[in-house]
Every structure is written in C-alpha cells, then in structure tokens.
Amino acid sequence: MVGAVSGSGSRGRVWLRSAPWIFILLAICVVQIVRAQPLDAVIFGVGAVVLGLDAAGALPAGGVRPSIPLTALIVVAAALAIILVVAPRHGVVVAVAVGAVGIAAVGIAWFLPPRAAASGGSGDSGGSGSSGGSGGEEAAERRTRIRRAAVGWACVALVMCLVELWSFLWGRTTGDAQGEHPAISELLDPALDGPIGRAVFALAWLALGVLLVTRGRRSHDA
Amino acid sequence: MRDLTIGIYLLCLAAALVLAVGAHRPRWRIGKVTEMLDAVLAERAPRIVIVLFWWWLGWHFLVGQTVDPPLLGG
Numbered sequence: 001m002v003g004a005v006s007g008s009g010s011r012g013r014v015w016l017r018s019a020p021w022i023f024i025l026l027a028i029c030v031v032q033i034v035r036a037q038p039l040d041a042v043i044f045g046v047g048a049v050v051l052g053l054d055a056a057g058a059l060p061a062g063g064v065r066p067s068i069p070l071t072a073l074i075v076v077a078a079a080l081a082i083i084l085v086v087a088p089r090h091g092v093v094v095a096v097a098v099g100a101v102g103i104a105a106v107g108i109a110w111f112l113p114p115r116a117a118a119s120g121g122s123g124d125s126g127g128s129g130s131s132g133g134s135g136g137e138e139a140a141e142r143r144t145r146i147r148r149a150a151v152g153w154a155c156v157a158l159v160m161c162l163v164e165l166w167s168f169l170w171g172r173t174t175g176d177a178q179g180e181h182p183a184i185s186e187l188l189d190p191a192l193d194g195p196i197g198r199a200v201f202a203l204a205w206l207a208l209g210v211l212l213v214t215r216g217r218r219s220h221d222a
Numbered sequence: 223m224r225d226l227t228i229g230i231y232l233l234c235l236a237a238a239l240v241l242a243v244g245a246h247r248p249r250w251r252i253g254k255v256t257e258m259l260d261a262v263l264a265e266r267a268p269r270i271v272i273v274l275f276w277w278w279l280g281w282h283f284l285v286g287q288t289v290d291p292p293l294l295g296g
Contacts, residue, residue: 021267102277109273149253160234180223216263
C-alpha cells in the first residue's frame with residue numbers, strides 16, 4: 001500500500017492478491033452464520049469488508065509499525081496466560097482479556113512490519129534485489145523452498161478445514177452423529193475445562209500470536 | 223467413523239510435524255515456518271486474515287460457545 005500502487009494495473013494486482021483472503025473470511029463468516037454465532041459472523045464479515053475496501057484503496061494506507069521488543073511481548077503474554085488459566089473459562093475476565101488481545105493484535109497487523117535486518121535475506125518474493133550470479137540463485141532457491149513450505153502447510157490446513165467442516169455439518173444433525181463425526185472443538189473441549197489443558201492451550205495460543213505479530217518482512221504490501 | 227475422523231486429524235498433525243522437522247533438512251528443500259511466515263505476512267490481507275483467525279481460535283475455545291448442540295435430538 002505504500003507509495004508503489006499506481007494506476008489501475010497495480011490496483012488490479014492488489015485485488016487479485018487480496019481476493020482469496022477475502023473469500024476465506026467470507027467462507028468463515030458463512031460457517032459462523034450456520035453455527036448461529038452472530039458475533040463471530042459479524043467479526044469475519046466486517047474483516048472481509050475492511051479488506052475489500054483496503055484492496056480498493058478506500059482506506060488510509062497506514063505506516064510502518066514501530067518494532068516491539070520481543071521481551072515486552074513475552075512478559076505481556078505470560079501475564080495473559082496466567083489470567084486465562086486462573087480466571088473461569090467463558091467468564092467476563094477471560095472475555096475482556098481475549099478481546100483486548102484481539103484488538104491489539106489486529107491493530108498491530110494492520111501496519112506494515114518493520115524491514116528485515118540487512119543481512120540474511122530481505123526481499124522474499126518478487127522484490128527488486130535480484131543481483132544476479134550466486135546471489136540470484138540463492139534468492140531463487142529460497143523462493144522455491146518457501147513456495148514448497150507454503151504449499152505443504154496449505155495442504156495440511158485445507159485437509160484439516162475440510163474434515164472439520166464435514167464433521168461439523170454431519171455432527172450437527174443428531175447427538176449420535178456428533179459422536180461419530182467429532183469436530184476438533186468437541187475433542188478439545190473437555191481438556192480445556194481443566195487447568196492443565198487450559199494452560200497448554202493458552203501458552204500455545206499466545207506463543208503463536210507472538211510469532212504472528214513479530215514475523216512478516218516488508219517487501220511489498222497490499 | 224469416529225476413529226477415522228480422529229485418525230485424519232492426527233495425520234494432519236503428523237504432516238505438520240514432518241513439515242516442521244523437514245525444514246531443517248537441506249535435502250528436503252522445504253522452507254522454515256518463520257521464512258514462510260515472513261513471506262506470507264508481508265502483505266496486509268494474509269496478515270489480517272491469519273491474525274484474525276488465530277485470535278478467533280482463542281475466543282472460540284476460551285470465551286465463546288465451543289461445542290454446538292445438535293439441531294435434532296438423539
């Protein structure tokens with residue numbers, strides 16, 4: 001979004017790159033409507049609309065976010081983990097804590113990640129730094145490895161989502177069917193009622209969150 | 223059918239572990255998770271979608287309705 005978007009060609013490319021992600025949000029929104037969870041549906045629906053407006057260039061670009069010290073994030077995550085384990089599940093305190101995490105995380109994610117440190121590979125995809133020679137080969141090899149990882153992880157996520165969706169739809173018909181086609185939520189739910197299961201989940205969830213808000217090296221942005 | 227469904231979930235988990243471990247074997251030519259995230263999260267749309275979905279997982283399991291009741295009895 002920074003500066004480089006000029007003309008309808010660039011805008012079209014931004015749209016093309018954003019469209020699959022907007023579709024994912026809309027698909028999740030539909031699932032939440034089927035689940036009769038209006039708040040969840042609104043969150044994903046609003047997300048889809050906001051990304052659509054952003055792709056159309058109707059929203060302010062937003063600058064580069066200041067780099068957040070990792071230690072500060074870890075201290076905050078540790079404090080949150082204690083709250084999530086100690087406070088009653090589905091209670092007001094946990095709702096406020098998780099809600100605040102969401103606002104902060106999405107707020108951080110809106111802004112461009114700071115540039116990567118000069119060494120060790122900045123331009124990750126389609127950047128301008130193809131210097132030729134072994135550097136060019138290295139960059140091409142790196143792109144290949146990243147593409148292969150992305151395809152692999154996307155396949156895992158897709159299979160998981162399809163089985164989850166299948167189980168959810170079948171499981172909703174009757175109580176017997178729910179036992180035969182368990183969704184991941186049904187399998188994990190009993191463990192989360194205990195403090196150990198909740199601690200494991202909270203730590204894994206927060207660690208993943210810290211990873212997500214600290215990664216993402218800017219080369220281009222929608 | 224229940225065992226098959228759980229088996230597929232476990233298979234997905236195993237595949238994720240293979241991808242994570244395989245990234246440390248140069249011959250496999252698979253990028254590390256952090257490399258992949260750096261590339262994917264460089265753009266706003268995937269960044270917002272992935273962060274929003276991550277957040278929703280926490281909301282779903284800790285705050286909201288985790289298990290949906292069946293539409294019909296039985």
